[in-house]
Amino acid sequence: MSGLTATLPFPATTGGATRAKTRLDHRTTEEAALVRRVQAHDEIAFREVVERYQAKVFSIIYGILRNRNDAEDIAQQVFAKIYFSIGHFDFRSSLLTWIYKITVNECYDYLRKKRVRKLVYESDFSADETHRIVNSEPATDQAPSVDERLAQHDLILKLLSKISEEDRSLILLKEVEGHSVEELSEMTGMNENTIKVKLFRARQKLVKAAQRLEKGPLTPPSI
Amino acid sequence: MHESIRHRLEDLLSAGSSVGGHSSPDGHLASCSECSSEVAVMQSQGVLLRSLRASEELEPPPGFYARVMQRIEEAGVRSVWTAFAESRFGVRLAYASLTIAIILGSYVVSAERRDGHLRGQTIVAQDVDYAAPVTGDLAHQRDAVLENIALRQQGTAR
Ligand SMILES: [Zn+2]
Numbered sequence: 256m257s258g259l260t261a262t263l264p265f266p267a268t269t270g271g272a273t274r275a276k277t278r279l280d281h282r283t284t285e286e287a288a289l290v291r292r293v294q295a296h297d298e299i300a301f302r303e304v305v306e307r308y309q310a311k312v313f314s315i316i317y318g319i320l321r322n323r324n325d326a327e328d329i330a331q332q333v334f335a336k337i338y339f340s341i342g343h344f345d346f347r348s349s350l351l352t353w354i355y356k357i358t359v360n361e362c363y364d365y366l367r368k369k370r371v372r373k374l375v376y377e378s379d380f381s382a383d384e385t386h387r388i389v390n391s392e393p394a395t396d397q398a399p400s401v402d403e404r405l406a407q408h409d410l411i412l413k414l415l416s417k418i419s420e421e422d423r424s425l426i427l428l429k430e431v432e433g434h435s436v437e438e439l440s441e442m443t444g445m446n447e448n449t450i451k452v453k454l455f456r457a458r459q460k461l462v463k464a465a466q467r468l469e470k471g472p473l474t475p476p477s478i
Numbered sequence: 479m480h481e482s483i484r485h486r487l488e489d490l491l492s493a494g495s496s497v498g499g500h501s502s503p504d505g506h507l508a509s510c511s512e513c514s515s516e517v518a519v520m521q522s523q524g525v526l527l528r529s530l531r532a533s534e535e536l537e538p539p540p541g542f543y544a545r546v547m548q549r550i551e552e553a554g555v556r557s558v559w560t561a562f563a564e565s566r567f568g569v570r571l572a573y574a575s576l577t578i579a580i581i582l583g584s585y586v587v588s589a590e591r592r593d594g595h596l597r598g599q600t601i602v603a604q605d606v607d608y609a610a611p612v613t614g615d616l617a618h619q620r621d622a623v624l625e626n627i628a629l630r631q632q633g634t635a636r
Binding site for chain 1: 479484485487488516519520523524526527528529530531532534535536537538539542543545546549550553
């Protein structure tokens with residue numbers, strides 16, 4: 256982490272004012288007490304975790320996959336993973352951040368294992384299509400068609416597959432969930448500068464991945 | 479991207495829905511094509527990213543928790559065997575079994591060698607000159623048989 260901030264220095268404060276912030280200690284929250292109960296194999300506490308986060312997990316999965324049929328299967332897998340690995344939860348981040356990362360990873364595992372539709376994730380776009388989608392140029396003056404929306408959806412999933420799990424969940428928490436840098440700092444336990452550096456790096460990687468797609472493969476695909 | 483823009487990037491991306499909506503206090507974006515084009519692409523990608531928001535709240539179907547617990551139980555049974563196979567005791571047991579198998583195997587091979595079964599000397603027909611013909615009366619035949627046995631044993635010992 257220090258390496259990142261060293262290579263990409265951001266001013267430590269904004270507007271000359273140093274805000275005295277008390278960082279949220281994730282070990283002392285009400286949520287932490289719940290996690291400790293789950294870690295002590297309290298099934299009622301685990302049920303509470305499931306009920307508290309199930310709608311969120313379903314929404315994340317549906318947002319990424321747009322597939323109701325497989326959403327439950329993936330959601331079950333997410334909570335099974337939470338059950339088995341909550342012993343390793345170290346309270347450095349919020350429980351939601353941790354669950355979010357597990358959920359996004361499960362979605363990507365699913366995409367890797369099951370190439371559901373031709374378009375999803377492994378789809379190939381022409382250079383023109385990629386350029387148009389990345390630069391948000393509509394094909395016509397009308398609102399994007401269903402096919403175009405699917406193509407946009409698949410392209411962003413493909414671009415996100417090119418960045419690390421950590422970067423992916425961070426940028427999704429920022430853009431999809433709409434959290435501010437300050438909120439992300441609280442949620443992850445990282446300082447705001449680090450969050451900014453990580454977001455910038457992730458965005459740069461997405462831009463480069465899109466440029467690579469626009470350029471297309473250097474060699475023709477072998478048949 | 480220049481540092482002044484990099485530092486305010488998240489604010490700039492959140493501020494306007496189009497590149498034209500940006501207002502960098504020092505007017506940097508208006509004069510720097512490198513920064514403005516990079517910010518524009520990042521903003522477009524932001525639009526794509528926000529398309530991953532679920533359009534509707536998706537409530538889990540009834541009985542979801544029960545099915546989660548069932549899955550955990552099934553995975554738990556599998557993981558008991560996985561845990562055993564990966565545990566120190568499991569690994570030791572595997573090594574012990576392998577060692578015993580090797581020792582028993584070596585014993586069988588050496589025993590077979592000692593008995594000559596593995597030397598390719600299993601005698602199907604032996605080239606021994608049986609000098610004594612088994613003929614005549616019973617006493618002669620008995621002597622001839624004993625003589626042949628003695629010769630055969632000598633031949634094997636050689
Ligand atoms: Zn610039």
